[in-house]
Amino acid sequence: MSNTSLENSTSTSLRPESDSLGGRNVPADAYWGISTLRALENFPVSGRPVGSFRSLVWAFGAIKYAAARANASHALLKPEIAAVIQEAAAEVMAGKLDEEFVVDRIQGGAGTSTNMNANEVIANRALELLGHPKGSYAVVNPIDHVNRSQSTNDTYPTAVKLALHRELEALCEEHRMLSDAFHTKAGEFAGILKVGRTQLQDAVPMTLGQEFGAFAETLREDLARLQELQPHLRESNLGATAIGTGITTVPGYRQAVLAELSAVTGLQLASAADLVEATSDTGVFILVSGVLKRAAVKLSKICNDLRLLSSGPQAGLNEISLPAVQAGSSIMPGKVNPVIPEMVNQVAFRVVGADATVTMAVEAGQLQLNAFEPVMADALLESIQWLADACRLLRTKCVSGIEANITVLERRMHETISVVTGLAPLLGYRPAAELAKKALATNTSVAQLVLDQQLLTSEQLVEALSEAALTGIHTGSLPARRA
Numbered sequence: 388m389s390n391t392s393l394e395n396s397t398s399t400s401l402r403p404e405s406d407s408l409g410g411r412n413v414p415a416d417a418y419w420g421i422s423t424l425r426a427l428e429n430f431p432v433s434g435r436p437v438g439s440f441r442s443l444v445w446a447f448g449a450i451k452y453a454a455a456r457a458n459a460s461h462a463l464l465k466p467e468i469a470a471v472i473q474e475a476a477a478e479v480m481a482g483k484l485d486e487e488f489v490v491d492r493i494q495g496g497a498g499t500s501t502n503m504n505a506n507e508v509i510a511n512r513a514l515e516l517l518g519h520p521k522g523s524y525a526v527v528n529p530i531d532h533v534n535r536s537q538s539t540n541d542t543y544p545t546a547v548k549l550a551l552h553r554e555l556e557a558l559c560e561e562h563r564m565l566s567d568a569f570h571t572k573a574g575e576f577a578g579i580l581k582v583g584r585t586q587l588q589d590a591v592p593m594t595l596g597q598e599f600g601a602f603a604e605t606l607r608e609d610l611a612r613l614q615e616l617q618p619h620l621r622e623s624n625l626g627a628t629a630i631g632t633g634i635t636t637v638p639g640y641r642q643a644v645l646a647e648l649s650a651v652t653g654l655q656l657a658s659a660a661d662l663v664e665a666t667s668d669t670g671v672f673i674l675v676s677g678v679l680k681r682a683a684v685k686l687s688k689i690c691n692d693l694r695l696l697s698s699g700p701q702a703g704l705n706e707i708s709l710p711a712v713q714a715g716s717s718i719m720p721g722k723v724n725p726v727i728p729e730m731v732n733q734v735a736f737r738v739v740g741a742d743a744t745v746t747m748a749v750e751a752g753q754l755q756l757n758a759f760e761p762v763m764a765d766a767l768l769e770s771i772q773w774l775a776d777a778c779r780l781l782r783t784k785c786v787s788g789i790e791a792n793i794t795v796l797e798r799r800m801h802e803t804i805s806v807v808t809g810l811a812p813l814l815g816y817r818p819a820a821e822l823a824k825k826a827l828a829t830n831t832s833v834a835q836l837v838l839d840q841q842l843l844t845s846e847q848l849v850e851a852l853s854e855a856a857l858t859g860i861h862t863g864s865l866p867a868r869r870a
Contacts, residue, residue, distance in 0.1 A: 402522045418487040418521065420507035420529065426490040426500035433765075437501050438488030440768050446549035447505040448479030450542050450625070451533055453647035458535045461637050468513075468532055475512035480651075484508055492765045497758040498543030506533040536636045536644070538628040540666055540756055547764045548620040549652060551675060554771040555620070559613050561778035562682070566606035568786045573600035580854060581706060581796045582803050589805045592857040595706070595791055598696075602689050609682040616675050621656050623648070624665035630755040631663030667756055669749045672763045676745040679738055679770050686777070687735035690728035693785070697725055705795050710788035727785040734777040741766035807833050809857050814842060 401412035404421035411421050438444055452473050459469035478484055487508045490500045506529035511521040513533075519526050527533070534542075577596035582589050625648065626641025628634050633641060641658060649656045659665030699705030715724035744766045748759035804823045810833070811819040822842075826833045834852060837843050843851065850856060 402520075404522055404524075413522070415521070418484060418508040418511040419489060419504055420511065420522065422500070422503035422529070423490055423507055426494060426496075426504070430491040430494040430500065432491050432493040435492050435765075436489045437492055437504065438485040440492070440550060440764075441482060441485065442550035442553040443501075443546060443764065443768065444485055444488050444505075445480050445482070445553070446546035447501070447542070448476045448481075448509075449549065449648060449651050450537075450546055451505060451509050452476035452480065452651050453644050454535065454537055454542075455533075456647045457640055457644035460643055461640055463535055463637065463640075464532060468527060471513040471516050471527065472509060472533055474516055475509045478512060479505070479509060484512065492761065494761050495758070497539060497756060498761050498764075499539040501546075501761070502534070502537075502539040502542050503529065506530060509533045536626075536628070536640050538635075540629055541624050541627040543760060544666075544669070545623045545625045545648075547760060547767075548623065548671065549654070550764070551767055551771065552617055552620040552654065554768060554775070555613060555617055555675075558771050558775040558778070559610055561775045561782075562606055562610045562613065565778045565782045565786065566603045566610060568782045569599050569603035569606065572786060572789055573597070573603055576791050578854075579791050579793060579796055580800045580858070582799055582805050589803060591805050591808045592800065592803070594854070594858050594860070595796065597858060597860070598692075602692075605685055605689065609678075609685055612678050613682060616678055619671050619674060621654055622659050622665070622671070623656050624659045624662050625656075626658065627662035627666045629666075631661070631666040633662065663755065667752060667754065669752060669757045669760065669763065672760075672767060673745055673749045675767055676742045676763075676770075679767070679774065680742040683735040683738035683770070683774060686774070686781075687732050690731045690735075690781070693728045693789075694725045705792055708790045708792055709785055712784055725785075727781055731777045731781050734773045738770045738774060741770045801832065804833055806852055806857060809851050810837065810843070813847065813851060818842075 400415045402415045403410055404413050404424075405411070406421050406425075408425075411424055413420055413424050417423075455464060455469040455472040455476065458464040459466055464472070488501075488504055490504045494500045510524065510527045510529040510533050513527045514521055514523050517526065573596045575596070576599055577594060579595040580592055581595050581598070582591075583593040583598075584590050623645060624631065625644055626633055626636055628636060641662075645656050645658055693707070693709065696704055696706045697709045700708075709725050709727070711723045713723075713726060715722040715726070745763050748763050748766075749757065751757070751759055804826045807819045807823045807826070810822070814822070822833060822836055825831070826836055829836075834848060837848055838845065854860075
């Protein structure tokens with residue numbers, strides 16, 4: 388929105404504000420002010436406001452709340468000013484002012500626009516609570532009061548870490564429930580024999596339960612990796628201010644503000660050992676990004692398998708049936724597609740692309756600050772949210788309703804030559820290979836050829852081709868679910 392269009396379209400409901408660049412008119416009812424106005428004009432990029440990241444707004448509210456308490460405890464703010472800032476910040480945390488966080492998620496300035504958006508919203512809401520008009524900054528000032536003892540360079544990365552920590556909790560829960568859903572299916576399919584495949588070629592027998600149990604375990608492994616990220620996100624450079632030297636703070640403030648922030652968030656936060664290093668380094672974000680990429684890629688692989696296993700229904704593998712959630716074609720009647728796994732695949736592609744974005748942004752940091760944390764935050768928070776949604780939809784709209792096509796699987800097990808591997812220890816590799824070739828050439832089962840050629844007794848054959856011998860498990864057994 389241009390200056391002219393903003394001021395002319397609402398000329399009867401504006402308030403004047405000023406900053407070091409001069410004066411401007413701001414919508415009179417807006418809780419944000421001149422700094423936010425300039426950001427709106429400078430960064431009309433994605434069309435997605437910071438307020439669409441609930442966790443990031445919550446985190447900024449928590450930081451401003453904690454800073455007000457810490458400043459008051461060091462007599463840097465009057466008690467009544469600190470109290471009303473806390474009240475306004477608490478409303479920000481609760482989501483009551485999300486629509487006032489209007490700056491674009493992609494912005495120059497290392498997050499200054501987002502920090503100032505928060506400062507102005509909290510200052511103007513505090514003024515309103517005190518009975519003063521918005522913009523009465525002599526009473527409560529966005530910088531001198533709300534931003535006291537702070538810089539964008541310590542508040543923004545701390546807010547991003549807190550937001551990531553919160554979103555990871557949701558993703559971990561969805562990951563766990565998806566793993567549990569696969570584990571439940573593994574139990575249902577425990578006694579169903581099928582042909583395992585390597586390089587898309589028939590390999591050796593297994594159970595459908597083993598296949599789905601492996602999916603469950605894959606997700607459990609990634610859940611553990613995701614959970615390992617959270618301690619890294621609880622390390623903060625809050626109190627470092629501009630470059631890590633703590634300029635504009637007083638002795639004891641850093642410890643006080645972290646204690647207050649820990650209390651208000653319920654997290655045990657720790658101060659970085661070297662604040663200069665912590666202010667310039669964004670390694671934690673590339674760590675998070677790498678683990679998200681790993682989880683996304685492995686989830687996508689599972690979805691590839693689900694699409695292959697359900698391919699058909701006549702000319703494909705057709706070993707399982709996925710729930711039909713929508714008609715699959717505008718031209719082919721009756722066609723149904725694996726749309727939920729396809730959606731998850733696309734989410735994974737997006738997460739992999741986001742990882743490239745974060746990688747380049749982390750690399751581009753210079754000297755005492757990385758200016759590109761906004762695009763890191765955008766990429767990471769969106770990736771986590773999309774992955775959580777993808778896990779939920781895959782569980783509720785696909786995995787929970789998967790059915791085994793038992794007739795198809797039984798027919799294939801009767802026809803397959805893959806069981807010959809189980810006979811190799813008794814017959815030898817070469818004779819077993821010749822047996823497989825003959826079975827294919829004559830369209831005769833391996834078991835029948837063994838009996839016809841009197842290579843084994845019927846008792847030996849039954850034992851060698853039992854489910855336990857072929858799959859390594861006893862009928863109905865399944866690895867215990869990991870906690």
